[in-house]
Amino acid sequence: MASRSIPSLVLRRLLQAVPALAGIIVVTFVLTRALPGDPAILFAGPTADEQTIAQVRKNLGLDQPLPVQFALYVKSLAHGDLGRSISTGQGVGEELIRRIPASLELTLVALFLSVSIAVPLGVMAATRPNSWVDHLCRVTVSSGVSLPPFFTGLAFIALFYVYLGWAPAPMGRLNMLYSTPPHVTGLYVLDAIFAGDPKTAKAALFQLLLPASTLALFTAAPIARMTRGAMLQILQSDFVRTARAAGLARRTVLWTYAFRNAMLPVITTFGMVFSFTLGANVLVEKVFSWPGLGSFAVDALVSSDYAAVQGFVLAMAVIFGLLNLVIDIVYTLVEPRLRIDA
Amino acid sequence: MDRRQFLVGTGALGFGTSLATLLQTLPAAAETDTIIVAIGDTITTLDVLRTGLSRASYQVSVNAYDRLVGFDTKVNPDGTVSYDSTKLHGELAESWEIAPEGMSIVFKLRPNAVFHDGSPVTAEDVKWSYDRTLGVGGFPPYQMAVGRMEKAEQFEVVDAKTFRLNVTKPSKLTLPDLATPIPAIFNSKVAKANATQSDPWANDFLHRNEAGSGAFKVEKWEPGQQLVYVRNEQWVGGTLPKVKRVIIREIPNQATRRSLLERGDVHVAFDIPGKTAKELIESPKVKVVGQPIANTLHVVVPNLTFEPFKDKNVRKAIAYAIPYEQIFQQAAFGRGTPMFGAASAEPKDITWPQPFPYGTDLAKAKAFMAQSAHKEGFEVPFAFDITMPWGEATALLVKEGLEGIGIRCNLERVSAANWRTLALVQKKYPLMLENFGGWLDTLDYYFFFSFKKSIFSAGDYDNPEMTALISKTMDMPVTDPDYAPSAKRMLEIAFEDTVRIPLWQPWLETAMLPNATGYQNWFHRGVDARPLALT
Numbered sequence: 001m002a003s004r005s006i007p008s009l010v011l012r013r014l015l016q017a018v019p020a021l022a023g024i025i026v027v028t029f030v031l032t033r034a035l036p037g038d039p040a041i042l043f044a045g046p047t048a049d050e051q052t053i054a055q056v057r058k059n060l061g062l063d064q065p066l067p068v069q070f071a072l073y074v075k076s077l078a079h080g081d082l083g084r085s086i087s088t089g090q091g092v093g094e095e096l097i098r099r100i101p102a103s104l105e106l107t108l109v110a111l112f113l114s115v116s117i118a119v120p121l122g123v124m125a126a127t128r129p130n131s132w133v134d135h136l137c138r139v140t141v142s143s144g145v146s147l148p149p150f151f152t153g154l155a156f157i158a159l160f161y162v163y164l165g166w167a168p169a170p171m172g173r174l175n176m177l178y179s180t181p182p183h184v185t186g187l188y189v190l191d192a193i194f195a196g197d198p199k200t201a202k203a204a205l206f207q208l209l210l211p212a213s214t215l216a217l218f219t220a221a222p223i224a225r226m227t228r229g230a231m232l233q234i235l236q237s238d239f240v241r242t243a244r245a246a247g248l249a250r251r252t253v254l255w256t257y258a259f260r261n262a263m264l265p266v267i268t269t270f271g272m273v274f275s276f277t278l279g280a281n282v283l284v285e286k287v288f289s290w291p292g293l294g295s296f297a298v299d300a301l302v303s304s305d306y307a308a309v310q311g312f313v314l315a316m317a318v319i320f321g322l323l324n325l326v327i328d329i330v331y332t333l334v335e336p337r338l339r340i341d342a
Numbered sequence: 343m344d345r346r347q348f349l350v351g352t353g354a355l356g357f358g359t360s361l362a363t364l365l366q367t368l369p370a371a372a373e374t375d376t377i378i379v380a381i382g383d384t385i386t387t388l389d390v391l392r393t394g395l396s397r398a399s400y401q402v403s404v405n406a407y408d409r410l411v412g413f414d415t416k417v418n419p420d421g422t423v424s425y426d427s428t429k430l431h432g433e434l435a436e437s438w439e440i441a442p443e444g445m446s447i448v449f450k451l452r453p454n455a456v457f458h459d460g461s462p463v464t465a466e467d468v469k470w471s472y473d474r475t476l477g478v479g480g481f482p483p484y485q486m487a488v489g490r491m492e493k494a495e496q497f498e499v500v501d502a503k504t505f506r507l508n509v510t511k512p513s514k515l516t517l518p519d520l521a522t523p524i525p526a527i528f529n530s531k532v533a534k535a536n537a538t539q540s541d542p543w544a545n546d547f548l549h550r551n552e553a554g555s556g557a558f559k560v561e562k563w564e565p566g567q568q569l570v571y572v573r574n575e576q577w578v579g580g581t582l583p584k585v586k587r588v589i590i591r592e593i594p595n596q597a598t599r600r601s602l603l604e605r606g607d608v609h610v611a612f613d614i615p616g617k618t619a620k621e622l623i624e625s626p627k628v629k630v631v632g633q634p635i636a637n638t639l640h641v642v643v644p645n646l647t648f649e650p651f652k653d654k655n656v657r658k659a660i661a662y663a664i665p666y667e668q669i670f671q672q673a674a675f676g677r678g679t680p681m682f683g684a685a686s687a688e689p690k691d692i693t694w695p696q697p698f699p700y701g702t703d704l705a706k707a708k709a710f711m712a713q714s715a716h717k718e719g720f721e722v723p724f725a726f727d728i729t730m731p732w733g734e735a736t737a738l739l740v741k742e743g744l745e746g747i748g749i750r751c752n753l754e755r756v757s758a759a760n761w762r763t764l765a766l767v768q769k770k771y772p773l774m775l776e777n778f779g780g781w782l783d784t785l786d787y788y789f790f791f792s793f794k795k796s797i798f799s800a801g802d803y804d805n806p807e808m809t810a811l812i813s814k815t816m817d818m819p820v821t822d823p824d825y826a827p828s829a830k831r832m833l834e835i836a837f838e839d840t841v842r843i844p845l846w847q848p849w850l851e852t853a854m855l856p857n858a859t860g861y862q863n864w865f866h867r868g869v870d871a872r873p874l875a876l877t
Contacts, residue, residue: 037759043394055479059393086394089386090565162601169607170598172567176589289593291566304759
């Protein structure tokens, strides 16, 4: 039984990712070609004739046979070129570099809010099952999940922006009074702090509040449920009973013994919620004019924008792989037994 | 990092930020020399000739570039301002002269016209820009061909400030065609300096960089977020804009656009749905301008390849079974120009568009159905593009109406990417909703696209008399003595043949704050920022 260090875990995972990525490249290429519709006709515009459509098809490189298109795609991928999105007019690489941080910043703040509500709520509900706290948890969770985020978003805008005037205008990542901070991480709040510009950092943080709260309400549900469930199970286990019998303080039993052991499923859920929120919060992005990944992907799908769809899927695959890796590392920190090779 | 440190760390992140300091708001942009316009669509390029550009991108050509000529504007009876398709003025051209036989037009450029980099605008730039419209391929050469401009040899530099345009055939559409967004004049020196072997027309450079002489310079473009124009103090193409800066902000959600306007954080909410317009018209806080979209009609189209629709009686039965008024109220929210219910089957004049002589009359519809070979009724797929906001409500009401005469419709909701392929190119659907619109505002131009067998006509209609009339009138000046009788005949045939059943002409609706002035309605359906002002 050899103990595995974190670097070797990372290396092994990265190697494992190579065939998976190759598979994803092939599958997305084939699937995008199976999308309904003809992008050449769509992008040739409403008054294009046959000749125009043929020329547009040539301009887009869609007149080549599929294997040739694939070879060209792989060749440009090898050069780090993800192609050009027809619907946004930008390089897919540039789009992703601009949009991933936007989605990431929103997701991080949303999940920070969501975890700071859901985890305590879940723990409290588990310690007092069927009490008012438990009911509160249940109501919060059900309403959070059953209200569609675009509705919550619009309701938040109506309340906090239109009537109360507390929230800033829902017009994207930064009000136009401020200029975009110099690019370091792509996360505006951090970049503005790095640039020593607290005003812009504050403005960027304000812009995040409403969309992040909207998402937090939605994502709190699975995390709270999972925390409550895991805690309930652990609190009934033998070692907790033993600890209580041994006369340990209630606080120590709850947080040091029970909570740490209940964290594993919560972290797993967190990871799933994270990747989902990153790429699939289209409606929140649209409502708050947030230039994120989700709306990019959906617009690309609707217009059969091959390069954009391929780039998005590839980027999500890489992000998902990295996220899983991070979660596994976190596991080993929380639960040392996982470091031991079975 | 070990386990203990990690766990302590996560706890410490806790509630570090105080909520009270976060719940403050920022002042709205309130300077009077900056106007903020919210649009729903996204600007995909700065180059009007780029393949696949979005409709919103056309405004860059309007605001940052000049053409040789531009359309005048007119004040409508309700006090709003629209472009005037019948009158032109010079933008970069100081004057122009049409040769006696109409085979060429000589343009004199304004002597003091300069590009944004300060270099003078020359006939070389005009030629290079026109050559490029043909060279890039795709839609631009097609638009140029409408004005009889098909070969680069037709574009001739006479001297630095004189340009001659030779046409293959004299056409009334040539000059108006030069006023569309496509033939914008680019700074050819800058473009050529950035052209490469594989990209001789500098497409990559012009996609990201503006090289025009227009009223505004593009100060900043953040794709997917905003475009910022700053006034070009050297502009000679027209009256200098009153505002110094225009910010075009992309706000995809229409409810958000509306909130921003009502709170005064944007001055103009461009292109809002009819429903919102109808609601906002009551509000004292904003004003709404709704103006017809040039040469555009929402129509029901029966496809003549479908057996029952070969029978004119069936088509007429449909035309009388549609609940027009109900559709107009429920799908258009009463915001549009009705195109049904003309009193007489005889066209009163050659105004275009004008209402067709069909109205809801179930008895008449049933009578036509009884005369047809399909009196027992039939089932038919009825398709529409799901991105058309008026599609769903209209389709349901048409379906309901047709049930009254025994025609059972199965609704097919088609995605935007599929629509043109299936409906127009393959002509797969027997019955559909359609909304063709043309930039150039003449009857023959609309008929050219919609009333003859072509890739644009979903109904596969082919009437030799109509086709001949269309080719005859396309180039003919509207003042020609033969034009009016021909156009009238075309309308008569269209009324009689019932191959396109118009519902209404849609409006382009825009809401703005009371202090925002100068809004104009344009055929390109983009923001013309040049006349906008704040009071």
